[in-house]
Amino acid sequence: MADINSLAGSTSLPLDIMGLFFFAYRDFTGDADALLERQGFGRAHHRVLYFVNLRPGMPVADLLDILKITKQSLARVLRQLIDNGYIEQRTGHADRRQRLLHATDKGRQFFAQLSATQASRIDGAIEAMPPEAARIVRQFLVGMVDPADRPVLDRLNLTAKL
Numbered sequence: 001m002a003d004i005n006s007l008a009g010s011t012s013l014p015l016d017i018m019g020l021f022f023f024a025y026r027d028f029t030g031d032a033d034a035l036l037e038r039q040g041f042g043r044a045h046h047r048v049l050y051f052v053n054l055r056p057g058m059p060v061a062d063l064l065d066i067l068k069i070t071k072q073s074l075a076r077v078l079r080q081l082i083d084n085g086y087i088e089q090r091t092g093h094a095d096r097r098q099r100l101l102h103a104t105d106k107g108r109q110f111f112a113q114l115s116a117t118q119a120s121r122i123d124g125a126i127e128a129m130p131p132e133a134a135r136i137v138r139q140f141l142v143g144m145v146d147p148a149d150r151p152v153l154d155r156l157n158l159t160a161k162l
Contacts, residue, residue: 044073052103
């Protein structure tokens with residue numbers, strides 16, 4: 001059975017980066033997963049909290065487009081976050097059919113807790129690299145995203161520091 005070192009020279013697959021990506025993601029999500037589990041939540045709840053905190057007043061339709069999940073899946077997660085006091089839903093001003101999502105104080109505090117260890121992990125990794133590294137990491141991550149989603153990244157202001 002071949003190991004990654006023997007495959008690396010014989011294939012064009014970036015197996016080392018794929019493996020590093022796996023371990024980085026596992027550790028990046030691990031601390032947050034433990035906090036979420038204590039609340040009876042999962043990663044879908046974290047994603048909703050992230051985007052609602054990033055863009056308060058985000059319409060449900062926009063969230064569906066970003067997460068690429070079904071209405072039914074989002075409805076279950078949103079219902080739990082609303083019922084537990086983390087998110088509130090408001091009617092749109094111009095269009096009364098629109099449902100706009102806002103984090104409550106409890107939702108903002110929980111999101112801050114979830115984000116603290118993740119931000120610390122990112123900051124520590126970038127601080128150990130040359131000054132231009134943060135920009136290069138951002139470029140790499142944008143390069144990993146489907147080009148069709150680039151306008152979404154721009155609207156969410158996720159590409160401002162490129």
